[in-house]
Amino acid sequence: MTDTVLIGVDQGTSGTRTVAFDERLRPLAEAYRPARVRHPQPGWIEKDAAETVTTVADSVAEVLGRVEGAEVAGVGLDNEGETAVAWDADSGAPLAPAVVWGCRRSQPIVDRLEERGDGPAIERLSGLPLDPYFSATKMRWLAEHSPAVAEAAAGGRLRMGTLDAYLTERLGDGARTEPSTAARTQLQGLRAPGDWDDRLLKLHGVERGWLATVGDSCGELGSLCGVPLRAMLVDQTASLAGHGCVREGMVKATYGTGIFALQHAGAEPPEVAGLLPVVAWGSAGAAAYALDGGVFSAGTVMQWLRDGLGAIADAAESETLAGSVPDTGGVHFLPALAGLGAPWWLPEARASFGGITAGTTRAHLVRAALDALCFRVRDIVDALPQRPSMLRVDGGLTANGYLVQRQADVLGIPVLVAAVAETTALGAAAMAGVGAGLFGLDDVPALVSGGRTVEPQDSARAEADYAAWRAWAEVAARG
Numbered sequence: 069m070t071d072t073v074l075i076g077v078d079q080g081t082s083g084t085r086t087v088a089f090d091e092r093l094r095p096l097a098e099a100y101r102p103a104r105v106r107h108p109q110p111g112w113i114e115k116d117a118a119e120t121v122t123t124v125a126d127s128v129a130e131v132l133g134r135v136e137g138a139e140v141a142g143v144g145l146d147n148e149g150e151t152a153v154a155w156d157a158d159s160g161a162p163l164a165p166a167v168v169w170g171c172r173r174s175q176p177i178v179d180r181l182e183e184r185g186d187g188p189a190i191e192r193l194s195g196l197p198l199d200p201y202f203s204a205t206k207m208r209w210l211a212e213h214s215p216a217v218a219e220a221a222a223g224g225r226l227r228m229g230t231l232d233a234y235l236t237e238r239l240g241d242g243a244r245t246e247p248s249t250a251a252r253t254q255l256q257g258l259r260a261p262g263d264w265d266d267r268l269l270k271l272h273g274v275e276r277g278w279l280a281t282v283g284d285s286c287g288e289l290g291s292l293c294g295v296p297l298r299a300m301l302v303d304q305t306a307s308l309a310g311h312g313c314v315r316e317g318m319v320k321a322t323y324g325t326g327i328f329a330l331q332h333a334g335a336e337p338p339e340v341a342g343l344l345p346v347v348a349w350g351s352a353g354a355a356a357y358a359l360d361g362g363v364f365s366a367g368t369v370m371q372w373l374r375d376g377l378g379a380i381a382d383a384a385e386s387e388t389l390a391g392s393v394p395d396t397g398g399v400h401f402l403p404a405l406a407g408l409g410a411p412w413w414l415p416e417a418r419a420s421f422g423g424i425t426a427g428t429t430r431a432h433l434v435r436a437a438l439d440a441l442c443f444r445v446r447d448i449v450d451a452l453p454q455r456p457s458m459l460r461v462d463g464g465l466t467a468n469g470y471l472v473q474r475q476a477d478v479l480g481i482p483v484l485v486a487a488v489a490e491t492t493a494l495g496a497a498a499m500a501g502v503g504a505g506l507f508g509l510d511d512v513p514a515l516v517s518g519g520r521t522v523e524p525q526d527s528a529r530a531e532a533d534y535a536a537w538r539a540w541a542e543v544a545a546r547g
Contacts, residue, residue, distance in 0.1 A: 073135050074506070075143040075295065076497030077124060078490060079231060080303060081105060081115075081151075081168060081325045084123035086131045087493040091141070091506055093515045095488060099130035106165070111172035111406070114165035117153040120231060121238045128293040142298030142504035144286075144496030146306035147232040150252045152206035154217045157225045160238055164214040166231065167206040170326070170364055170406040172415060174205035177212075181205075186271050193268050195258035195337060195345040197413050201364075203230055203253035204272040211273070226278050232300055233280035240297060241290035243280035247350035249302040250282045258337050261347045261355045285349035286503030298503030303492050304328045305348045308358060310495025311460040311486060312513030319456040321445060322492065323463035323471075326409075327363035329448045331456070332356065342411025342451045349499065361410035361448030365403045365419065366441050366465060372405060372419075373437060379430040383468070390435040390470040395533075397432040398423040400540045401440040408545055411451045417545045438471050442478040443537050449479055460484045460519075462491035476522045477530035487518035 073096060078085045083102040089095055101123035105115050124145075132140070150169035155162050167173065178198050181187060187198040196202055207228050210217045220226040227237070230249050237243035247261035255274060257265035263282050269275070283289060286299040301309070304322065311320040313332050321329040330348075337357050338345045344360040370386060373379045380386050400422045402408075407415035421433065449455070458481055466472055466485050476483040488494050498512045507515070524530075 071139060072141050073138045074141055074497040074501050074504070075128070075131060076490070076493030076495070076500070077128060077143060077145045077292070078303065078306070078493040078496060079120065079124055079145065079147045079235065081148050084120070084127050085490055085493055086127035087490050087497065088131045088135045089494065089497045091501070093494060093498055093501070097131050097134035098490065099127040101127045105168060113168035113171040115168055117155070117162040117166040117231065117234055120166070121235060124235055125239055125293060132295070140295045141506055142296050142500035143292050144299035144301070144306070144498070144500030144503070145232060145235065145292055145297065146301045146303045146492055146496040147230060147235070147249060149230065149249065149302045149304065150201055150203045150206070151231050152203045152210065152228065153231060153234045154207070154210045154214065154220070154226060154228045155234060155237070156220055157227045163216040163220055164210055167210065169201065171206065172200045172407060174200040174209040175415060177205040177208050181271070190254065190268065190271055193257055193265055194254045196254050199413060199415055201409070204255050204268070204274060208273050228274070228278040229280045236290070236292065240292045244283050244289065244300070245280045246283055246285045246300045247347040247355055248285055248305045249300070251347040252302055255279070256282065258345055261350045262353065284351040286351055286499045289503070296504070299496060299499035301349060301496060301499060304330055304360060305346070305358060306495035306499065307462060307492040308332065308348055308495065309498050309512060310488070310491035310516060311462070312516045313460065314509050314512055317454045317456065318460070319449070319452065320460040320462070323366055323461060323465035325367045327366040327441060327445055329361045329445060331359045331452050331454065333359050338453065340451060340453055342413070343448070344410065359452060361451065363403065363441065363444040363448070364407060364409045365405035368405050369403050369437055369441065370465070373434060377433070379434055386434050386438060387468045387470045389431040390438050393429070393431045393435055396436040396439060397428055398425070399428055399432045399436040400537050400544070401433070401436040402541055402544045403437065403440045403444060404545065410448055412447070412545060414545055420544050422540055422544055438468070439474060439533065440537065442471065442475045443534050445475060446478050446534055456481065458482045458484055460486065462486040462489070472522050473525065474530070476524045477526050478534055480524050480527040480531070482524070483522045485520045485522065488516070
């Protein structure tokens with residue numbers, strides 16, 4: 069066993085994966101604990117924050133047991149982002165189910181802010197469009213609709229935040245967050261990362277006293293599960309680091325529950341229509357920025373094809389079915405199970421198929437669904453200010469050979485599938501290595517290099533298919 073290890077904790081929507089790496093970021097051991105996600109009403113998504121704590125504690129304990137005797141130089145924690153949780157300051161117990169990032173229940177609050185004329189000010193200060201995706205309106209919804217949350221607020225016992233804050237409250241030295249996660253709440257100013265913005269707090273009706281302190285993304289951040297906490301990041305920027313995208317212009321996409329493409333944007337906040345300017349990481353008063361484009365439904369589309377439609381027995385069958393037909397037979401699919409994200413920003417959009425005929429088979433439906441995910445990534449890449457020469461990818465869906473090849477064809481550029489499957493945990497561990505002083509940020513690309521390159525094979529046909537889908541989607545997305 070190596071003498072020194074780094075640990076990456078990837079706290080995600082459907083579970084937590086913890087991975088131990090050696091000082092050269094080679095994986096040594098890993099553990100996974102699933103988490104239940106509930107859909108109590110159409111458009112609602114929630115989970116038990118206490119269960120999330122257990123998934124982290126148990127997976128970290130298992131990995132520590134498997135590297136017993138090694139020195140843990142640091143642990144890096146990434147979290148699922150915009151999910152909001154409310155808890156009791158005295159007991160530490162959750163006061164209500166956590167409202168998951170893709171949940172749309174706070175749309176009426178978004179509508180109210182729009183009607184009040186606050187949308188432009190919120191977008192100008194935060195850099196983010198007014199949308200239920202972000203944590204602030206979720207927090208406001210909890211304060212208005214949960215009697216337990218309202219009672220705790222009245223008694224001065226209410227604490228709120230993203231899941232990193234709750235995890236450090238329960239498993240560390242007190243609730244804390246950092247600029248890349250705070251950027252996802254719509255309560256941190258884009259040009260002043262590292263603290264909450266009083267104007268945004270007032271506009272959203274969120275009290276500063278409810279929230280954790282915003283600190284650095286890496287460095288000496290206390291402890292987590294009894295080991296040194298040396299990095300904290302939101303999941304998508306952890307993945308950015310895990311791909312070695314630490315220089316301006318580099319792009320990665322993670323194919324999980326949703327698909328999230330990020331481009332490193334340098335040291336100044338970018339301004340690009342349709343994409344989110346976010347903080348990649350921040351320490352010692354300085355920040356790196358990224359542009360973020362999210363496809364909100366991806367893995368959930370595969371789950372729906374399996375459980376809702378019965379079109380596939382498992383995710384692996386989708387590759388076989390898609391390859392069994394020469395095309396979609398004229399079928400199109402809009403992957404909007406949770407609205408349309410970047411660059412459309414149509415929360416009211418709903419998933420739909422079009423072009424179905426008597427000759428349509430389940431293979432056509434599955435192929436159309438996979439194509440649509442590739443087309444949505446094309447939407448985002450086309451909106452980037454710098455077109456990448458390569459797309460670096462990771463996530464469970466990248467095991468689908470049809471999807472990866474089709475993505476390369478649709479974009480007309482090579483797709484590099486990461487050598488390490490758990491790139492988000494890798495990025496969290498890499499930033500922990502930076503925070504622990506084992507290496508510098510500029511050393512990360514060489515440490516995480518490697519992977520499988522998929523070259524475009526039929527870009528001309530893919531271009532025509534994308535144009536046809538886009539023309540159909542423009543109508544379907546708006547009803």
